[in-house]
Amino acid sequence: xxxxxxxxxxxxxxxxxxxxxxxxxxxxxxxxxxxxxxxxxxxxxxxxxxxxxxxxxxxxxxxxxxxxxxxxxxxxxxxxxxxxxxxxxxxxxxxxxxxxxxxxxxxxxxxxxxxxxxxxxxxxxxxxxxxxxxxxxxxxxxxxxxxxxxxxxxxxxxxxxxxxxxxxxxxxxxxxxxxxxxxxxxxxxxxxxxxxxxxxxxxxxxxxxxxxxxxxxxxxxx
Amino acid sequence: xxxxxxxxxxxxxxxxxxxxxxxxxxxxxxxxxxxxxxxxxxxxxxxxxxxxxxxxxxxxxxxxxxxxxxxxxxxxxxxxxxxxxxxxxxxxxxxxxxxxxxxxxxxxxxxxxxxxxxxxxxxxxxxxxxxxxxxxxxxxxxxxxxxxxxxxxxxxxxxxxxxxxxxxxxxxxxxxxxxxxx
Numbered sequence: 001x002x003x004x005x006x007x008x009x010x011x012x013x014x015x016x017x018x019x020x021x022x023x024x025x026x027x028x029x030x031x032x033x034x035x036x037x038x039x040x041x042x043x044x045x046x047x048x049x050x051x052x053x054x055x056x057x058x059x060x061x062x063x064x065x066x067x068x069x070x071x072x073x074x075x076x077x078x079x080x081x082x083x084x085x086x087x088x089x090x091x092x093x094x095x096x097x098x099x100x101x102x103x104x105x106x107x108x109x110x111x112x113x114x115x116x117x118x119x120x121x122x123x124x125x126x127x128x129x130x131x132x133x134x135x136x137x138x139x140x141x142x143x144x145x146x147x148x149x150x151x152x153x154x155x156x157x158x159x160x161x162x163x164x165x166x167x168x169x170x171x172x173x174x175x176x177x178x179x180x181x182x183x184x185x186x187x188x189x190x191x192x193x194x195x196x197x198x199x200x201x202x203x204x205x206x207x208x209x210x211x212x213x214x215x216x217x218x219x220x221x222x
Numbered sequence: 223x224x225x226x227x228x229x230x231x232x233x234x235x236x237x238x239x240x241x242x243x244x245x246x247x248x249x250x251x252x253x254x255x256x257x258x259x260x261x262x263x264x265x266x267x268x269x270x271x272x273x274x275x276x277x278x279x280x281x282x283x284x285x286x287x288x289x290x291x292x293x294x295x296x297x298x299x300x301x302x303x304x305x306x307x308x309x310x311x312x313x314x315x316x317x318x319x320x321x322x323x324x325x326x327x328x329x330x331x332x333x334x335x336x337x338x339x340x341x342x343x344x345x346x347x348x349x350x351x352x353x354x355x356x357x358x359x360x361x362x363x364x365x366x367x368x369x370x371x372x373x374x375x376x377x378x379x380x381x382x383x384x385x386x387x388x389x390x391x392x393x394x395x396x397x398x399x400x401x402x403x404x
Binding site: 004005006007008009010013014028040041042043044045046047048049051052053055056070073089090092093095096097099100102103104164166168170171172173174175176199200203204206207208211 | 233273277298348382384386393
C-alpha cells in the first residue's frame with residue numbers, strides 16, 4: 001500500500017504533512033504517558049516489531065500470500081495512539097534509512113497505515129468484543145483497519161488527476177481517477193490484503209492469549 | 223549542523239522536483255544527481271531503479287497503453303512521471319548514503335535517540351528473522367500443511383513480540399544503570 005515518491009502532487013502531500021505533524025506529536029506524548037519511564041526502549045521494540053511483521057509472508061486460502069502491517073495487533077494490545085506512532089516511525093525509517101516508501105509521501109502513508117488503520121481496528125475491536133466469536137472479532141479488526149487505510153490511499157491517489165495536468169490536459173501525477181482507484185485499491189484490500197491482515201491479527205492474538213494462559217496456569221501450579 | 227543544513231536542502235530539493243511538470247528539467251536534475259553521486263552512481267542507480275520499477279512501470283505503462291489505444295501522445299507522461307519518481311528516489315538514496323541521518327534529525331533529542339534505538343533493533347530483528355527462517359527450512363523435510371504454517375506464523379510473530387518486549391526491559395535497565403534518563 002506504500003505510495004512511492006513522485007505520484008502525489010505537492011498540493012496533496014504538503015497539507016497532509018501539516019495535518020500529520022501535530023497528530024504525531026500528540027501520539028508521541030500519549031505513548032510516553034501510556035508506557036511510563038520505559039518508553040524509549042519499549043517504543044523502539046514495538047517499532048522493530050512492526051517492521052519485522054511486514055517481513056512475514058502470510059498465505060491465505062486461495063493460493064496467494066501477502067504481508068500484514070500489524071496495526072490491529074499493536075492497537076488492541078497497546079492502544080491506537082501507540083500503534084499509530086510505532087507504525088509511523090517504522091514508515092519514517094523505511095523512507096529515510098532504507099529508501100523505501102518515499103519521504104514526500106510519508107505523511108499520507110502515516111495517516112493511512114498508522115492512524116486510520118490503528119484507530120479503525122481499535123474501535124471495531126472495542127465495538128464487537130464479547131458480542132461475537134473472538135476469532136471473528138480479531139479477524140474483523142485487522143481486516144477493517146487495513147480496508148479503512150486503503151480507502152484513504154485510494155482517495156489520495158484518485159484525486160491526483162484533478163490536481164495536476166499538462167498543457168494537453170493529461171495528468172502529470174497519478175493518472176487514474178477515483179472511479180479506478182476506489183475499486184482497484186479498496187477492492188484488492190477487501191478481498192486480499194485485508195484478509196491477510198485479519199488472519200495475522202487472529203493468529204498472533206490467539207497465540208498471545210494461549211501463552212498468557214499457559215504462564216498463568218504455571219504460576220498457579222507453582 | 224552540516225547534516226541539518228543538508229536535511230533542509232534535501233527537503234527543499236524534494237519539493238522542487240515534485241513540482242516539475244515536464245521531463246526536460248527532470249532530465250537536467252538527473253544529470254546533476256548522477257554527477258553528484260560520483261563513484262556510487264551504479265549502486266544508487268540500480269537500487270533506485272528497483273524501488274521505482276514495480277509501482278511506476280505498472281501504473282505508467284498501463285496508462286500509456288490506454289493513451290496509445292486512444293491515439294493520444296503518451297511519451298511526455300511516461301517520461302515525466304518515471305523521471306520524477308526516479309529523481310526523487312535517487313536523491314533520497316544519495317542523501318542517506320552521504321549524510322548522517324541521526325545527526326540530521328538531532329534537532330529533536332527524542333527523535334534522534336528513538337531513531338538510533340529503533341534502527342539498531344530493526345537490524346537485530348532482521349538478522350534474527352533470517353536465522354529463524356533458515357532454522358525452519360533446515361528442520362522441515364516435508365511440505366507443511368496450511369494449519370502447520372498458521373501455527374508457525376502465529377508462534378513466530380508472537381515470539382518476536384515477546385522477545386522485543388523482554389529485550390526492551392533489559393535495554394531500559396541497561397540504560398538506567400548507565401545513567402541515561404529520558
